[in-house]
Amino acid sequence: MARTYFCPRCLDTVGVEHVLYRTRNGEPADKPREEYDRGFREWVQAVWQGDPEPIHRIHPQRRAERDHHGIHAQCGRGHRIPLRAFDVPSMVVGLVGEPSSGKTVYLGTLLEQLDRGRLLPYLDFHLDERSQKIRAEVFHDFYTSGAVPFPTSAYQGDAGREAITETAVAGDTEKFYLSFFDASGEQNSVEDQGRTNKFLYISDVVMHFITPEALTLPRRSLNRRDDQRQAWFMTNQWIQTAIRSGEPKRAHAAVIVTKSDDIAAGALDILEDAREDLNYSGELSLLRAVQVIEEDSRYIRDFLRSLDGGLPLSIRFEEAYRSVSYHLVSATGEPADPQTRSFRNRRPQRVLDPLLAALVHTGVLDAQKGLQVLR
Numbered sequence: 001m002a003r004t005y006f007c008p009r010c011l012d013t014v015g016v017e018h019v020l021y022r023t024r025n026g027e028p029a030d031k032p033r034e035e036y037d038r039g040f041r042e043w044v045q046a047v048w049q050g051d052p053e054p055i056h057r058i059h060p061q062r063r064a065e066r067d068h069h070g071i072h073a074q075c076g077r078g079h080r081i082p083l084r085a086f087d088v089p090s091m092v093v094g095l096v097g098e099p100s101s102g103k104t105v106y107l108g109t110l111l112e113q114l115d116r117g118r119l120l121p122y123l124d125f126h127l128d129e130r131s132q133k134i135r136a137e138v139f140h141d142f143y144t145s146g147a148v149p150f151p152t153s154a155y156q157g158d159a160g161r162e163a164i165t166e167t168a169v170a171g172d173t174e175k176f177y178l179s180f181f182d183a184s185g186e187q188n189s190v191e192d193q194g195r196t197n198k199f200l201y202i203s204d205v206v207m208h209f210i211t212p213e214a215l216t217l218p219r220r221s222l223n224r225r226d227d228q229r230q231a232w233f234m235t236n237q238w239i240q241t242a243i244r245s246g247e248p249k250r251a252h253a254a255v256i257v258t259k260s261d262d263i264a265a266g267a268l269d270i271l272e273d274a275r276e277d278l279n280y281s282g283e284l285s286l287l288r289a290v291q292v293i294e295e296d297s298r299y300i301r302d303f304l305r306s307l308d309g310g311l312p313l314s315i316r317f318e319e320a321y322r323s324v325s326y327h328l329v330s331a332t333g334e335p336a337d338p339q340t341r342s343f344r345n346r347r348p349q350r351v352l353d354p355l356l357a358a359l360v361h362t363g364v365l366d367a368q369k370g371l372q373v374l375r
């Protein structure tokens with residue numbers, strides 16, 4: 001049965017009949033035809049063997065044409081929608097938190113980890129063409145030379161408000177889409193949410209970024225850097241407007257305490273293990289990884305609740321959201337060098353955890369079946 005699709009940018013409900021097809025240059029196009037288009041003999045053979053797959057295989061000429069012209073689907077207002085949005089579930093993941101809390105650096109690192117096939121053999125991920133382009137615009141210098149990405153601007157054109165969409169594939173079937181929206185930290189009022197962060201109203205997963213600075217945790221080094229300018233009241237305001245705008249009762253909140261490398265070691269004694277990256281290339285199965293993440297989530301929750309600033313935030317999350325997980329993450333393992341504004345030696349720690357927990361909590365990934373060793 002065909003699903004309907006909620007456009008995460010304009011919130012229109014899109015049915016199959018409303019979809020527009022456009023070329024890469026925006027010219028109207030026909031819906032790409034997907035019927036089998038070879039010889040009669042092959043068709044009969046496919047039916048005879050009881051394997052319908054070749055029947056649905058698209059003719060190579062059609063595929064080449066589709067790729068040449070970049071034919072894709074759009075909602076009635078011209079927002080791109082995933083090609084098979086009516087057959088495959090589509091999840092919206094929003095990243096929110098104050099300016100410089102590390103959302104963009106985290107997202108760039110997470111996409112990199114998905115590229116590296118960290119969840120194989122269960123899921124692999126690939127980006128659609130448009131998403132590859134947006135990613136290159138935002139992260140090219142970050143990937144090539146470790147340069148700190150530009151602040152996500154509130155005044156950026158429409159492109160900045162688009163999603164980066166990953167397709168999750170198991171074997172050769174598409175399982176679900178993940179559309180990541182990276183908010184600008186400056187846009188934290190309810191008015192901003194209603195105007196530019198509409199994705200929040202239908203997010204399935206909200207990643208809330210909280211910095212050690214906002215929690216006034218002891219710093220690793222004494223000098224305060226530029227990017228350490230968060231304050232508790234701003235963090236709290238972001239959380240409250242996001243909860244108010246969203247539909248948290250149906251969503252999972254991944255609470256991400258970022259820049260864990262910034263916290264003085266002594267302050268986090270009990271969490272020493274929770275800082276180290278999980279050993280994905282070792283003997284770790286999906287099931288075990290999820291168990292470790294959940295266990296650490298409980299530690300981090302307790303830790304947060306032991307702090308004056310952390311307790312009310314944690315209560316707010318848990319009263320609002322359907323499920324909540326807590327994570328201690330460092331996207332880079334180190335602060336950027338203030339002179340060169342770049343990271344010299346990136347060592348991501350626990351970056352995949354929030355996504356993994358979210359996939360399990362929203363039910364698109366079944367950890368109980370995950371007994372094979374992760375790559």
Ligand SMILES: Nc1nc2c(ncn2[C@@H]2O[C@H](COP(=O)(O)OP(=O)(O)OP(=O)(O)O)[C@@H](O)[C@H]2O)c(=O)[nH]1
Pocket residue numbers: 097098099100101102103104105106148149150151152153183184185186227258259260261262329330331332333334335336
């Ligand atoms: N120490 C440390 N610094 C980080 C980490 N991640 C990001 N930063 C620093 O935090 C600053 C802001 O990072 P961004 O990812 O651009 O922050 P943002 O939340 O996207 O900010 P806006 O786009 O302005 O909302 C940068 O100067 C980074 O150097 C981390 O894991 N550790």
Ligand SMILES: [Mg+2]
Pocket residue numbers: 103104105150151152182183184185
């Ligand atoms: Mg940003």
Ligand SMILES: [Zn+2]
Pocket residue numbers: 007008009010011012075076077078079
């Ligand atoms: Zn739309």
